[in-house]
Amino acid sequence: MRILEEVSRTLNEYLLVPNLTTADCTPAAVDLSAPLVRHRVGDPSAIRIAVPLTSAIMGAVSSPRLAIALAQCGGLSFIHQNQPIESQAAMVAAVKRHKAGFRFSDTNIKPSATLGELTTLLDAAERDFAVVTDDGSAHGTFLGLISTRDFHPQRHGTGDSVESRMRRAAGLVTAPPTVSLSEANTLIWDHRLDVLPVVAGDGRLESIVLRRDYELHKRFHNESIDAEKRFRVGAGVNTRDYSQRIPALVEAGADLLCLDSSDGYSVWQHDTLRYVRETYGDRVRVGAGNVVDGRAFRYLADAGADFVKVGIGGGSICITRDQKGIGRGQASALIDVVAERDAYAQRTGEYVPVCCDGGLLSDYHMAIAFALGADFVMLGRYFARFDESPSPLVRVGGQLFKEYWGEGSNRARNVSRYEHGDSQQLVFEEGVDGYVPYAGSLYDNVATTIAKLKATMISCGSTALRAFHDNAVLVPVSHQSYLQNTAEVRLRDRPSDPGQ
Structure with a gap:
């Protein structure tokens, strides 16, 4: 037995002390780009993102729609692996079919559908138009378009067909798949x-x-795109069916894989990483985790991990600590792992990025994570709140929420992530099922988060993430300091209309 002398600390227990803000510290000068995969020290990473935000490997979070939106903003999504291989590969392929500026059509309808059915579809999708295809799919034969300007529910019968009001393909301007984004925009404006x-x-x-x-x-002019200008997308894999799942995801075009496990310090992750290296060499990139100390980081880095995820039990819907007594405060875990990452880079010449996964309850927690040395963060609850997440929008007590469930909950039944011995089902839950307040558009919220991160870095005299970590000065927060920061103030009611 060994007892660590330190106290297990969370991100919430630190504040940043400002450094000198110089004349060159402006929002436009701040570079938030981050490496996603291992690289030789001094060389660029083969995969970088302009915004250090990735979405969690969760069924309630990472869908093709969210993956495209996040890639447009400069981040990256990981499509979840708790589904059949064919379904996950199809979701990856759906993202890869789209180049920057070209959207997957997610609101489609058959010409034989009624205007009442169309209204329901548009309301649910919060769209003002639908594409009409022969089979109502995103890649059926194109027959026309119909928007809310083409009909009115009180003027036209809800039982009338979409075909009766749609604008037919023959009279519409279209473009071939070879069209460039510049040419497409010219057609739109002309x-x-x-x-x-x-x-x-x-x-x-x-x-x-x-x-x-x-x-x-x-x-958002820094989209995450590959050499063919297709959006980048990641995918989760597990240590059970990896020899079948990984080839399918590679064939579908996944840019980056990640082993999805509540505890990554295992021989099974080592074996999976060895499989990838022996089968694909460096042509396939794969991260591993989750871990909470330097020993586990070193074990996975030696096995060939391209990045390592940090965090056990710190997620908003994770109850691993309650159920198993396993975990570590996210700040303490990051401090330990980041120290080993830098020592590993000095010893081997290989830099293996660190991902902070969990314990991020607010935007400023992300700033603390970057100051402690995280290269990028992975977020679940943050993205689950947005329009683009796949979870249903519901009204509870007069307020709008999005459903949100953990991969360790009985709703997800993700045995491949939370393996309980030889059982093929969850013996006990390590996640919960609930709701998070609806927050609107991903685009607006990510823009706000980016603005906050840049403002924090400017106050700390840094314009790049690595310099932010190297120069950061942090101080633990006392209980009294915390109480002072959360003093109760009754807020003035604000009118919904700014003009009132």
Whole structure:
């Protein structure tokens, strides 16, 4: 037995002490880009992201729609592995079919559907238009478009067909799959279009380009894209069916894989990493975890991990600590692992990035994690709140929430992540099932988070994440300091309309 002398500390127990803010410390000068995979010290990482945010490997979080939106903003999503191999590969392929500026059409309908069914579809998807295809799928034969400007529920019968009010393909401007984004935007502005369908030679819908995405593209001009300008996407894998799942995900185009486990310090992760290296060499990149100390980091790095995830029991819906008594405060875990990462880089010449996964309850916790040395963060609850997450939007007590459940809950039944001996089912839960307050659009919220991170780094006199870590000065927060920061103030009611 060995008892560590330190106290297990969370990210909430630290504050940053400002450094000198110099004239070159401006929001425009701050570079938030981060390496995702191991690389030789001094050389660039083969995969970098402009915004150090990744979405968790969870069924309630990472869908193709969210993966595309996050890639547009400069981050990366990991499609969850708690599903059949074919389904996960199809989700990865759905993201890879889209180039920057080209959208997966997620609101589609058959021409034989009724206007009442269309209204329900548009309301549920919060869209004002739908693409009409022969089979109602995203890649069926393109037949036309229909928007809320083409009909009115009180003027046109809800039993009338979509075909009776849609604008037919023959009279619409379309583009071939070879069209560039610049050419597509020119067509949109020259013909005053809201939607430009991209249609293959056989008439099937490939993707769509939206007028409103033009400003998004200008606003988020650092999309996560590969050499062919397709959006990057990651995928989770497990230590059970990896020899079948990994080839399928590689074939589908996954840019990055990650072993998904509540405790990554295991011989099973070592064996899976060895399989990847022996089968693919460096052509396939795979991260591992989760861990909470330097020993486990070193074990996985030696086995070939391209990055290592840190965090056990610190997630908002994780109850591993309650159930098994295993874990460590996220700040203490990061401090230990980051020290080993830097020692490993000095000893081997290989830099293995560290991902902070868990314990991030607010935007400033992300800043503390980066100051402690995390290269990027992985977020579940944060992304589950947004329009783009796959979980249902529900109303509870007059307020809007998104459903959110842990992979260790009975709802997820993710045995491959929370393996309980030889059992093929969860013997006990390590996650909960609940709700998180609805927060609106991913685009708006990520922009706010980025603005906060940049402002924090400026106050600390840094314009790059590594310099932020190297120069950060942190101080533990006493109980009295915490109480002072959370003094109760009754807030003034704000009118919903700023003009009132």
